[in-house]
Amino acid sequence: MVWNYIKDELQPKGIVAISAHFTSTDESKILVDISEKPILIHDFPDHPLYDNFEYTWDLQGSPELGERVITTLKDFGIDAMGVHRGCDHGVWVPFRRGMKSSADIPIVSVSMFSYHCMPSYVKLGEALSSLRDDGIVIVASGKLVHNLAMRRYFKNKASPTFVKEFDDEAERIVSVGAAGDDEGTKIFDMYATSMSWGSFAFGLPNHTRLAQYDNDMTS
Template identity: 30%
Template sequence: MTTRLPTYFISHGGGPWPYLDGPFRRAFDQLEQSLVDIRRELGDAPRAVLVISGHWEEDGFAISSGEQPGMVYDYSGFPEHTYSIRYKAPGSPELARRVQDLLRTGGVQARLDPERGYDHGTFSILKPLYPGEDIPVVQLSIDRSYDPKLHLQLGRLLAPLRDEGVLIIGSGLSYHNLREARGPEGREPSRVFDAWLHETVVAATPAERTPRLLDWERAPSARAAHPEEDHLIPLMVAVGAAESEAGAVVYHQKDLFGGITASSFRFGQVPTAP
């Protein structure tokens, strides 16, 4: 029997997609199914979720610590109703303090933020993943330095949570160049960089994976795929928390927004029953 939870890097899609209808919503059917599959493979193992969101940047680190987090509508141009939606899962001040203590023990300071609400890097994946809105959720920011080494270390410090029933999710996108995402310019860079990601986090050994990620800017089409790496950095945290364990693909789509390639990954094994 294994009870240690795996970690995930999830390409979270666009805006408040689970709350929409029509063609834009349907573009994420494969992503939604992958999240349903994750819920199925984890069963009732997670007691809480920690999301490292590419939509929350700080100078240093901050942890959401409110009991009933509100919402952060960090998108524009969507229907009016998407600015009043609510994902009603409770927060967990206890887990927030546990995260803070783990980081502090490793020499990383993080402040508690009782006011931070759920941004769409969090609620867009949790709505299909845990639609019952009953599992406590805590968010952790990324640091504006985007330092891969720092965020890998952050993941290492968080690793004990995996044995405590806490599901660690890095939420971003494997390709995030909004200027070119809806045109033909993004197709080849997204495909090439995604192929490098698969080679790095799945095909390479764990020992090979870390130095490749530290040097990610040398990857083919790296800056074409990520002009800024806010949506890639959560991957470093997910890897750091399962650094010696194998990676696997849990979502792969070649026609997002008409031609963009995107992927999500799992690190470590799913829990098994006795």
């Protein structure tokens, strides 16, 4: 299990988690939670099972690690600032499933950009990667696909062909990325490929989407 591997094999000094549910409110900055004890954000729209606050978790933050993340990003040319936001379900739900507590492994949440630009995310990953040399694990929380509108639309229909293409390409890109190859970056930069932001933008603003893969499809 991945959690056992993180805890027992890697034994990290801390975890930096980039949540798909944490988007910066500042167009020019990445936000980093610097809370000592981040609150749990129960951000589950229309989901009474979780919104009733019965689910709790012992979460430990780290102002020191948070400030280090900010410094690391700034040194890499990415503006960042500390906030006291709390931890959304994109982080605490998956970690809670595998860790009874994070008391011994502090977790710092890092936001996504307020805009969607693949080169910016590649740069963000490159900047954070240096933290691994000092025993910090970096986790990106969120599925490759989280388009609930399309999921509902195709509920009783055959999956479109681009779904299989996407799954196959995703596996290859993750593999080359793990191997330190930059082929993934080149593929993402090709606007017309099935893996680019433009080909199928999952829940992104209208101006970033192509009509043939519009995620507001209703017919």
